[in-house]
Amino acid sequence: MKTALVTGANKGIGLEVAKQLSQNGLFVYIGSRNLNSGQDAAKKLSAEGFENVKAIQLDVTDPQSIQAAKNLIATETGSLDILINNAGISGGFQQSALATGSDVFKxxxxxxxxxxxxxxxxxxxxxxxxxxxxxxxxxxxxxSLNLAADLSNANYPTRYVAYQSSKAALNMYTINLAYELRDTTFKVNAVCPGWTKTDFTGYQGTSTAEEAAQRIIKFALIDKHGPTGQFFSEEYFPAPANCPW
Incomplete structure (x- = not known):
């Protein structure tokens, strides 16, 4: 059985990703900063018939927590097939390039x-x-720098400078990581789940958590012919009809 780790998976999109990976036959570690919250999420999934899930304490800002999570997975499974870096924060709204302090960026x-x-x-x-x-x-x-650079873009009436720039940095890290792993069997991609109705967005949006998770796990389950080092956003850049992924 393949094994996956999803960070920030005790609620929202992360929890739905864990559920769908479990549906696809994977054993899924539900990474949660608060272990009790993760265990509650795992119990919820188990009650729905998803037995191959387990909560794991993982605070992505704490090196000791990360190492402990790695050691636990190494002890229990010895390997990891899929890593989904889902944990993220907004930094609060609104965020202005003129007024948002560096403490928020940090x-x-x-x-x-x-x-x-x-x-x-x-x-x-x-x-x-x-x-x-x-x-x-x-x-x-x-x-997206291209979308944001269109100053008349109706989708950007307000900018969130710390959040947007952090994800732009994440995209660049993704590309460089894929480049360094280009001669291996790794596939590394960045995926936009869409504007999703979760507590992260105040339950506003155009996508459900289920739809968002489908967009993410599509690239977690791609075969050896799939892309790597790419950014995907189905809302703005739909894949061609004959695209295998």
């Missing part, structure tokens, strides 16, 4: 960028033991 980057780097690098040893390792970094179309 807080947002600590989770959205540095946390992803630390978790990914810690889990690489386990991922390298997989025949087809996959890494999906959850991003956003709001990090």
């Amino acid at each position: 807080t947002v980057y600590e989770t959205n960028v540095f946390g992803v780097v630390d978790v990914t690098q810690a889990m690489l040893e386990l991922l390298k033991k997989s025949e087809e390792p996959r890494i999906v970094n959850v991003s956003t179309s709001m990090a």
Whole structure:
């Protein structure tokens, strides 16, 4: 049985990703900063018939927590097939380039960028033991420089400078990671789940958590012919009708 780790998976999109991976026959570690919240999420899934899930304490901003999570997975499974870096924070709204202080940037980057780097690098040893390792970094179309550069874009009436720039940095990390792993069986991509109705957005949006999760796991389950080092946003850049993924 293949194994996956999803960070920030005790609620919202992350929980739905864990559920759908379980539906696809994977054993899923539900990464949660608060272990009790993760255990509650795992119990909820188990009650729905998804037995191959387990909560694991994982604070992506805490190196000791990351190492402990890695050690637990290494002890229990010895390897990891899929890593989905889903944990993220907004930094609060509104965010202005003129007024948002560097303290907000530091807080947002600590989770959205540095946390992803630390978790990914810690889990690489386990991922390298997989025949087809996959890494999906959850991003956003709001990090698109092309879209944001259109100052008349109706989708950007207000900018969220710390959040947007953190995800742009995440996209660049994704591309560079894929480049360095280009001669291996790794596939590394960044995926925008869409504007999703969860507590993260105040339950506003155009997508359900189920739809968002489908967009993410699509790239967690791609075969050896799938893309790597790419950013995907189905809301703004739909795949061609004959696209295999």
